[in-house]
Amino acid sequence: MEYKLLLQIAKTHITTRLKQSAIAALGVTFGIATFIILVSFMTGLNGLLDGLMLDRTPHIHLYNEVAPSKKQPLDLATPTLGDWNIVRSIKPRQRPSRIHNALPLLKLLKDNPDILGATAQVSSQAFYTAGALELNGLVNGVNILEEARLFNIDDYIIEGDIKDLYQNENAIIIGAGIAQKLSIGIGDRIQLVSAQGNRITLKITGIYQSGLAEIDNIQSYTNIKTAQRLMGEKANFITDINIKLHDLEKAAPMAQQFARLYDVTAIDIGTANAQFDTGTTIRNIITYAVSITLLIVAGFGIYNILNMFIYEKMNDIAILKATGFSGNDVMYIFISQALIIGTLGGILGLVIGWSCSVLISHLPFETDALPTITTYPVNFDSSFYIIGITFALVSTFLAGYLPAKKAKGIDPVTILRGQ
């Protein structure tokens, strides 16, 4: 009941100085709207760049690095003599870089509750030939549906459909650079020659464009069996396993664990893309710093206007106190005023921020690097709106608190006697 009365007084104060209150509220509106636009746009862009690099990067990549054996036969043969065995000029053995026991390992990984999914790959050097032209390249044998599910490969297929590749052992998806250089397209045939000299002819069912020229100029995708056939290997020949986890944070420890357990090389995403993470963090810091500065400026606006207002209202404050309103009542009146201004300004800011974000998200943004993106990326995460309105309320509360405290301390006697 009593708060209702104080609120009513605050409301009357605001409505009788609509212009000043509106200016104060617009300060908040401007701050919050800019915050929403900036954060949505920046994180949208961050998300896009993250997607470009991180979404299709496996969280853990298992493969076998070519390296000389750490234990030489001599060490195994004479372990007890206690002498120094020195073998000079050790070279790694010539053998395909396959993962041992890959199929049981893959099954084991898929059953791990921390792992969202794991896909096997067979990658092989090859030449693409069409007519007289030969291009050096890299063929990836994949399970295309799993790649699409885990690493969003379908986002980068600019022509054709991944389903045409699925279970078609004579099909291939080639990089856009290859297609351009060989001037071939969907439905055409392309001949692949492996390093071992095997030669197969495949039908093009899709064009792939990642936006990174060095990849688009060499990479192509086929089914695992097609790649194995190209290399002349059996069905258990797997060169890479890509793992996607539920929780990205676990990538580093799990990679170490896999390397130890399964005798493979395991690279986690943090190690592979450390510099990328740093860039994202810094962009976020800049965004928040700019936004918070704007909100603080808006807060000072409210502080100024309330301060002036209290000087004008000295008489009213004295009379309220003389008729039985306590210092706290007076303080509540002015804090309520600040909060009403902050809430209205903040909500309007959210609406304007959201509208501008929608507008930005419809602006055309076309670049070769990002084939599936046609408009500017904007992140409509609801947490930004919650942060925005919370900050609006907190900053207006603080901006109102100091003048309100001053109003609380005003001695009515000096004012009532002063005239």
Next chain:
Amino acid sequence: MKDNQAVIRAKNINKVFHEPVDFHVLKDISFTVNRGEFVSIMGKSGCGKSTLLYILSTMDTDYSGELYLNNRLITGNTPEQLAAVRNEHIGFVFQFHYLLPEFSVLENVMLPAKKLGKKSAEEIEHDAIKVLKMLDIDHVARSKSYRISGGEKQRVAIARALINEPSIIMGDEPTGNLDSKNSDNVLAIFRELAVEKGLTLLIVTHDLDFAHQTDRIITMEDGRIIKHTNQ
């Protein structure tokens, strides 16, 4: 209500101003205002009569001595308690009207009662209109308070002072800023309240005509009460 019951009792009240120099403005003031009395305080400028009034009104707490309202000691109460006491027991009329300009006349009168919160909004409005009618200003009830004339403003201020049916009405030169016609009008209202409603009034004035209409004149000089004149 019994007669001769003390509404206000001051006991050995002393006050010293420290700024700009130490100045003993009130010296050992002790007196009583009884229920139903119409008392005026007179004295020259600077004799401390306004200072005394603000102490009695509980707004000034920087004094030594004891102050009783309805035989309850209120010296040393917290600011919140004092605000509640003012709200319920003391009605105030100032030399300058001191209405809240943004609010209508009716809202100005209703505010202290809403703060007291003992009645519903309808009852308060009904009471406020009744008081305004009694003071013959109900025709301006819906006007903004800055739009009415000076004499009307002072009557609105009296209406506001009356709304919570206080134990005492205090006035700091309530006619000091009014022309003689309006001043007579206000005096007549006070007189009527004292005689017909049995209200207790304590008015600081230097208008001798005004003071002669009251039951008792307290004359002050140099911070002391020098004379009580019953009439």
